[in-house]
Amino acid sequence: MKLKFTKMHGAGNDFIVVDAINQQVDLSVDQWRRLADRRFGIGADQILVVERPTDAGVDFRYRIFNNDGGEVEQCGNGSRAFVRFVVDKGLTQAHSIRVQTMSGIINPRLEDDGSVTVDMGAPRLVPADVPFDETGLAGMVQGNDTLWPLPVGDETVFVSVVSMGNPHAVQVVDDVDAAPVEETGPLIERHVRFPKRVNAGYLQVMDRHHIRLRVFERGAGETLACGTGACAAVVAGIRRGLLDSPVRVSAHGGELSIAWAGPGQPVYLSGPAVSVFEGEVEI
Numbered sequence: 001m002k003l004k005f006t007k008m009h010g011a012g013n014d015f016i017v018v019d020a021i022n023q024q025v026d027l028s029v030d031q032w033r034r035l036a037d038r039r040f041g042i043g044a045d046q047i048l049v050v051e052r053p054t055d056a057g058v059d060f061r062y063r064i065f066n067n068d069g070g071e072v073e074q075c076g077n078g079s080r081a082f083v084r085f086v087v088d089k090g091l092t093q094a095h096s097i098r099v100q101t102m103s104g105i106i107n108p109r110l111e112d113d114g115s116v117t118v119d120m121g122a123p124r125l126v127p128a129d130v131p132f133d134e135t136g137l138a139g140m141v142q143g144n145d146t147l148w149p150l151p152v153g154d155e156t157v158f159v160s161v162v163s164m165g166n167p168h169a170v171q172v173v174d175d176v177d178a179a180p181v182e183e184t185g186p187l188i189e190r191h192v193r194f195p196k197r198v199n200a201g202y203l204q205v206m207d208r209h210h211i212r213l214r215v216f217e218r219g220a221g222e223t224l225a226c227g228t229g230a231c232a233a234v235v236a237g238i239r240r241g242l243l244d245s246p247v248r249v250s251a252h253g254g255e256l257s258i259a260w261a262g263p264g265q266p267v268y269l270s271g272p273a274v275s276v277f278e279g280e281v282e283i
């Protein structure tokens, strides 16, 4: 079977985007994994699949598969690539779109300058909703946030837990370049306290409106940028009393911008969405 795809990225977080409206797409976890493999396939952090909606009142359904083939709830940078894709392919005339994802409806909007702003919905801050198992743990209060002690290797790190539809554990570090992302990222990702695994964020505060961020993503390893990771980091930083909205997020692959007015309010994510090439692959 031949599959048409577009290779895209958002601040270096790269995607294979597949139109499942105009072609039949029904792949196994193994096939997704092979497509995303950087040596045996096309290579991508995530695969995004554009489908007709199954819910009323929305324009599209969009599904997300990590590099390891697992389907996940949400992808911030992917939602921007998604909008660029459906507009460029003529699948919609609208620039403001309602999209059904595994974790609810999001509203991305293509701006006149080609960037995309996404209403990612409100963060979920109750540990059980992340999900994070806090049983028997004494959290440490900082500002309006609770930091949870997590034994990782020989040390204990203190993380904020945030769901942006997908789970995030965010820690503040002095210097992201020196942070042991490759060493502790995999341990946090699979820490027993996170029953669905977790994306591990390392946040350095530059000033109250600017952070640097690295994210070791669940199912993909460290990526050049993570949109939901940026949302979660800014939410955690604001709750801890370290940041004020809006916040510029510098990742290795580019810049994102996040705005959040506080609990119960949606998080807005802005940044680039770029098409790199198109192709057809035998699967």
Ligand SMILES: N[C@@H](CCC[C@H](N)C(=O)O)C(=O)O
Pocket: 013, 045, 046, 066, 072, 073, 074, 075, 076, 077, 078, 166, 167, 199, 217, 218, 219, 220, 223, 225, 226, 227, 228, 229
């Ligand atoms: N790169 C993404 C997040 C993709 C999903 C994540 N790895 C997970 O498993 O939750 C983003 O831009 O948000």
